[in-house]
Amino acid sequence: MGYKGSSQKFLELSGISIGDIIKITKNNVSYQGILLDRAEDPDDKHIVLKLDSGYNIGIDVVGALAELVTKGDKPNLELPPLDMGKDVDKPDISIVSTGGTVASVVDYKTGAVHPAFTADDLIRANPELLVHANINGEAILNILSENMKPEYWAKTARSVADEINNGADGIVVAHGTDTMHYTSAALNFMLDTPVPVVVTGAQRSSDRPSSDAFMNLISSVVAAKSDIAEVTLCMHAEEDDSYCLLHRGTKVRKMHTTRRDTFRSINTLPIAKIEKGKLKLVDKNSNYKKRSNENVQLHDDLEEKVALIKSYPGIEADIIDYHIDKGYKGIVLEGTGLGHCPENLLPSLERAKDSDIPVVMTSQCLYGLVNMNVYSTGRKIVSAGVISVFDMIPETTYVKLVWALGQTENIEEVKKIMQTNIAGEIGEKSSEKYFLN
Amino acid sequence: MGYKGSSQKFLELSGISIGDIIKITKNNVSYQGILLDRAEDPDDKHIVLKLDSGYNIGIDVVGALAELVTKGDKPNLELPPLDMGKDVDKPDISIVSTGGTVASVVDYKTGAVHPAFTADDLIRANPELLVHANINGEAILNILSENMKPEYWAKTARSVADEINNGADGIVVAHGTDTMHYTSAALNFMLDTPVPVVVTGAQRSSDRPSSDAFMNLISSVVAAKSDIAEVTLCMHAEEDDSYCLLHRGTKVRKMHTTRRDTFRSINTLPIAKIEKGKLKLVDKNSNYKKRSNENVQLHDDLEEKVALIKSYPGIEADIIDYHIDKGYKGIVLEGTGLGHCPENLLPSLERAKDSDIPVVMTSQCLYGLVNMNVYSTGRKIVSAGVISVFDMIPETTYVKLVWALGQTENIEEVKKIMQTNIAGEIGEKSSEKYFLN
The missing domain is CATH 2.30.30.520 (SH3 type barrels.)
Structure with a gap:
């Protein structure tokens, strides 16, 4: 500094x-x-x-x-401690902070933005949170989300589980937006949670008049008090501060580099909207896991040697061989159209199969179902042992393979896990209607 | 068979x-x-x-x-020759066929779909095309578009240039949809054309009652007769047969695996809509290159050793080193958010710079501007020599780098080409408003 x-x-x-x-x-x-x-x-x-x-x-x-x-006042980062006395009529919500723009606090004397080293700083910067709940804060990481990795996903999952075991009625995870959807998917697979776990972030730091940090945090606390006991992602629904949307953590993606409504549900509707502190289901008949008194289940074993490879015209088969030779345990392909890649990759895909390395096909279209039975190329890719995962987006598929290979070494079992819906990641067949919504 | x-x-x-x-x-x-x-x-x-x-x-x-x-009739693929007599009052449009669903013809006796080995077959299957123009057909390739590669882009560009030199008033390129947007971008860079070049395809083969092949072809012929002398992409605008959209060939992307309105302009508006045989500009004030009597210019030198690498949490720096060691001449990164990758890649990105291998950053958000000056990670990536290309989408950036490295070996020159708008691929700064449209 x-x-x-x-x-x-x-x-x-x-x-x-x-x-x-x-x-x-x-x-x-x-x-x-x-x-x-x-x-x-x-x-x-x-x-x-x-x-x-x-x-x-x-x-x-x-x-x-x-x-x-x-002449200005001297910078003063030492704000007075808040009265954190517990209100027994309010739920206990824990904010687990991993870093990112939402976890920055402003020194109002200098206007400078500093990372919030404790989640208490977050509360000091957003004291209105205490109207909604007793807030317990914990900063477990302080990184920009482009530096997130599977090891940190597991650490975050363990911290969330600890908070739940310690009696939290809901969790908010503060996170950078770059890879927030990878983490929300990872937490979904690692945690079977009896209470809401809401991942949130901000596109503008809180020193900007247009910051979305505060509304996203408040809305996330509201969602964390709700009955929706899944790992969800809460962010602005529109460019202005009209309302927030609660997305299924496995079916959401950052779709714009700067807009505040950048996160979008893909191939499904968001679960709920949160407007002026009130949560409403988007579809009254939608299924979600309800709050319960069961214990949290933690499945945090991950296999880090997994690659996500995007296919493109001119891609060489060597790139598959490279990952096989380097000891990778699984590969996710981001193919074209219905789930295709150039036919010159076929021998290397066969080699992956023979080496017991599962290869999973997704589509760089992002929207729609992968279906490798329509065209001859797709059928050849299936014959080479490549696994299709329906309407699961590439990012979630990568996360799920990292997780699945952590759960079992049995390749048939991995294939079964990849093709079975566990946390809303594989949706309805009629997802055609949820295009660019 | x-x-x-x-x-x-x-x-x-x-x-x-x-x-x-x-x-x-x-x-x-x-x-x-x-x-x-x-x-x-x-x-x-x-x-x-x-x-x-x-x-x-x-x-x-x-x-x-x-x-x-x-008992059915015997299959009969030998249809009678059409009267191809030239109508001097109509423009001459060439259909250059590369393969794909749109270039399939149906044997109406058996209902079976066969690839159209000559573009004449296409006309026989769609005789209404002759109402709009004198149609000259040439099948230069017969491949599924997942097997397209830079060598075939160049072959297609040469065929298009030949047709223009032979007097065609407009060109329609029939193409599979999987990688159609990569090809439309490539043709844009390779061809400086005095007449319209319209790339089109189909999501449903013409044996399906819901086929979009015919309307896309007819609309493309209408666009090929127009004043818009750029390489564009013409496909359905909506799920039903309401109208087609003419997209700028460098700012369009396949966004859905199955829908007929899968192609979407990214970070810009489409140029025109084509409804019932009439073309109308979407924005009356939009700029486009107008038809002229100049000669077509062909710049078909391409560098095939270029990689497109998607960043993800946990990606290892070795993947950059691998491409350097394998003699790649350029790398496009598909980063997160505003154009980031994990910091553990930095030493390898430095190594690429020291090896005179340009690395270009794009965003997997797809929508919005890349801006590496906002966060510290971005600034470090810039210091490592990585080139930012504003709102250019990853697929077009890959194609452009393949092309730019074919034009010059001077790395500073490549950088300048990558950051200069050549064919509409780099747009307005205010592209925030064109989100999911």
Whole structure:
């Protein structure tokens, strides 16, 4: 943290510290705002201002003039402890934080965003959560979700199970959005839960006026109090703050790089909508696992040597052989159309079969059923031992194979697990109607 | 073709031949229909009936009873030649056929589907095409599109250029749907065309009452007569036969395994709609390249050693090293979110940079802009030399890198090509609004 090199000198020369309100003029344009602390890995040329609009800008100090407007307060990250006294009339919800944008807190004095090292920080930043429940916070990881991996999925599942065993009435998992749907699928397979487990995140950090963090967290707490005892994913339903949707954790996918309504149920409807603190089923007749008093079951053995390979015109068969030779235990193919790949891969797929390495076919179309019985290529791929998994999306299929190979070494058993619906990941045959919804 | 084994014996015993109308009874249920020829790779247990509904069913002959209803005509694939006399008032449109469902013809006597070995067959199956234009047909390939590869893209581009040089006023390329969008992107980069080039296909073969083949072909011929001198992709807009959409060939993707409206413009609007033989722009102000009298330009040099790699939680850096070691000249990563991959890949990405192998980042979200300047991981990936390509979809990015590396060996030049809009593949910054449309 902090400035270095030329930007440090530039600030020192003007007598400016982090938190001061300053005016910077460059190329005849002036910007006024609060000087923010830099995030990790600062270069030595840029300073960051938080403008009145709430947005942050970086300015190259070369050729810029700085002027102190108002001396700011010193940064203060030590907020007073909250009164965490337990209200016996409210349910106990645990927030398990793994990191990501939603798990960042703003220092309101400087406007800087810092990772929330404890979930208590999350509550301090969002005290309204306490209106809905007694909140217990635990930060088990502090990583950006692009760095998530199966080992961390298992750690998260164990923490969730611990919280349930310790009496939590529902769990919220705070997570970065990049790979949130992989984790929500993984938790679904690893946990047989008697209470709701709701994975959530944010597309805008809470220092942005347009942040979705707060509404997603509050809506997730509402879902965690509900009767839906599955692992679900809760995020904005639309670009504005109209309501949130609760998606089945195995049938959801990040579909847009920036929009707040980026998460979409694929080949199914979302389970529920959460609007102004109230949860309503999207389809009154929909099936979901109901809250119970049973014990949580944890199945956290995973096989990490699994690959997800996307097929493309010109793909070489060597890539399959490479994974066989490197000791991979399973392969998920993201094929084209109904579940195809170029025929030049067939001998290597046969080799995988002969090596007892299950290969599972999905479709890069994302929407719709895989069906390898329609065209001759598909039938040849089936003959090479490749497993079809109906309308399961590629990401969930990868996660499920990582999990299935952790449960058994028997390949026939793995095949059976992959083709059997366990946590809503394989849906109705009539899923054609749920296209781009 | 034909039956073998037990199904052959079963038919012989009942005196039944292909084309006969028969009644099959099994488990107290009877089916009546025309006995079809089998497609390739028949097993020896099933026969195929075309029912009155137009649908085909397969029946296991074990335990079935067959009864001849009416002796059918012998199959006749030799249809009379059409009067192909040229109407000087109509434009000349060439149909270049590469294979796939749209390029199949039905033997109306037997109901069997055969690949159209010449495009004349296509016209015989769809004589209404001649109302719109003088049709010249050429079958240059007969493959299922999952077997397409860069070498065939180049062959297709050369054939299209030949047809234009020979005076065609517009081109329709018939193609399987699995990888049609990869080919439409490739033709866009390889061809600078003065006339429309329209790629089309079908989701249902023309022996199905619900076939989209005919409407897609007719609409494509209408588009090929228009003023839009780009490589576009024309397919059904909705599940029913309401109208077709003309998509920009570099910004379109197959999004559903079975639906007829599977192709969707990503991060942009379609260029035009074609309804009842009339083409209308979707946005009157949209830019497109207009028909001209200039010569077609062909740039068909491609570099086949390019890989498309999808990132996933747990991906190992070795996969990057593998492609470097195998002599790959370029890599497209399909990252998560705004364009991220796990940080454990960074040293291998550095190694690619040091080996003059361009690595280009896209997003598996598909929709939205890649922006690696928002989070620390993204900035580290940029420092490792990875190239960002804005809102270009992964499939088009792969195709473009195959093409760019064919144009120059200068890595800086490749980077510049990748980040410059050439054929509509890089769009407006405001593409957020074009989500799931």
